[in-house]
Amino acid sequence: MTALSAATLTSLDPSLPVPTYDRAAVTTGIVHFGVGGFHRAHQAMFLDRLMDAGKALDWGICGVGVLPADEKMAGIMADQDHLYTLVLKHPDGTYEPRVVGSIVDYLFAPADPEAVLEKMADPATRIVSLTVTEGGYHVHPVTGELDTRDPKLQQDLAGESAPVTTFGFVTEALRRRRERGVPAFTVMSCDNIAGNGDVAHKMITAYAREREQRTGGDLADWLEAEVPFPNSMVDRITPVTTDADRAAVTERFGVEDAWPVVSEPFVQWVLEDRFASGRPPLEEVGVQVVDDVHPYEMMKLRLLNASHQALCYLGYLSGLRYAHEVCSDQLFADFLLAYMDEEATPTLQPVPGVDLDAYKPGLVERFANPEVRDTLARLCADSSNRIPTWLLPVVRDDLAAGRSVRHSALVVAAWARYAEGVDEQGEAIEVVDADAEGRTAAAKAQLEGDDLAFLRDEDLFGDLAEQEAFTTPYREALASLHEKGARATLEEHMAAGRG
Secondary structure, X not given: OEEOOHHHHHHOOOOOOOXXXXXXXXXXXXXXXXXXXXXXHOHHHHHHHHHHOOOOOOOEEEEEXXXXXXXXXXXXXXXXXXXEEEEEEOOOOOEEEXXXXXXXXXXXXXXXXXXXXXXXXXXXXXXXXXXXXXXXXXXOOOOOOEOOOOHHHHHHHHOOOOOOOHHHHHHHHHHHHHHHOOOOOEEEEOOOOOOHHHHHHHHHHHHHHHHHHHHOOOHHHHHHHXXXXXXXXXEOOOOOOOHHHHHHHHHHHOEEOOOOEEEOOOOEEEEEOOOOOOOOOHHHHOOEEEOOOHHHHHHHHHHHHHHHHHHHHHHHHOOOOEHHHHHOOHHHHHHHHHHHHHHHHHHOOOOOOOOHHHHHHHHHHHHOOOOOOOEHHHHHOOHHHHHHHHHHHHHHHHHHOOOOOHHHHHHHHHHHHHOOOEOOOOOEOOOOOOOHHHHHHHHHHHHXXXXXXXXXXXXXXXXXXXXXXXXXXXXHHHHXXXXXXXXXXXXXXXXHHHO
């Protein structure tokens, strides 16, 4: 077998497409924070398409990792000359591979923060992009303002050492550019957040103002006026790479890749055309560059992302472990469509160029792709950031309009039951969440007589525990989940809807 590297590209199996462009001619134009599977299956893939067409060679990507876990990625990327294999898994079992070469550098920030700052301050860097997860924006889940409780954010706000957070790096790099007379870069969020660019703008500016109050300076006004934060909607299901995926890449394509990426074939990127110093011609490779992203992002967040939450807890409690297992079951498929049709769709604006009546069943078909093998554990993780961002806005809009929220109430009740940390067979559930301890404690409190204990965290749910139109179906669902189990609860739930 051949280890993947720049030196071995020409010796790989001819059935494995590789970059046809001269990677030595590619220079950094984008610094990206959060080089996970999604970024490499999405933004980096689009740039690779452009480069393969002989364009955008000055828009190469320099990845940045700020978390301790990113050190492993740094080592692998260096060993492979920043190359990796992207494999699209089609429902019929077909694997469609390609070696992607658009990432040309990777910096592990804790090891050399100064190198990261200078790369960002370099005039050649014109975009700083982000896939730092919903929690990486430090948004208070109820007030919507900057949440400064993160100890690392507090460290950066104190300004006594090199940055350790994304916000710290972005603002310090912008300060250096302003001081040197270098134009601002564009901050381009690619995270699953409604108005992700607007949120990034608000939170990073608020961070800059907070730091000024503590350490002095006058960056915030300049940042707010000069730095564009375009909104975007991003979509491609990208499960965590497994050892089986690595083995399959080696067996099928004869290449040893320590960190390939697997994803579904579907991909979409809708991007607001608002940049400070130019951008790659992404519309030439399938990106929808538009004036207003909002209708598209609401569609995706409230249909696709919220539906992931609608399937994962109920599926896991029912004994299933993969999204395709859930969505191949007609009971669950019917529930997802009912949620989308009856609760999510009424909260959406018309989406230009999209037929929602085709989009919604298409989502279920995508989820049911048996080759992707997206785990329910992945979808259940980080719920304290995901449910408030994706599902609860649907709940609030429907409550305000006097519409039913019985489907959403069942989803939240299933989360509460899942967060107890024990499944229906008595096996332990590993609750992965930024506030796993708090969520599990609240979930266990509901077993002691307070069936609204899980909802009483106002930082997550606001006043939802006081909204009878929500708590009535929630209580019924939670009681049924405890007494009858997830599948029987869902069967009765759907039967009641048909009645």
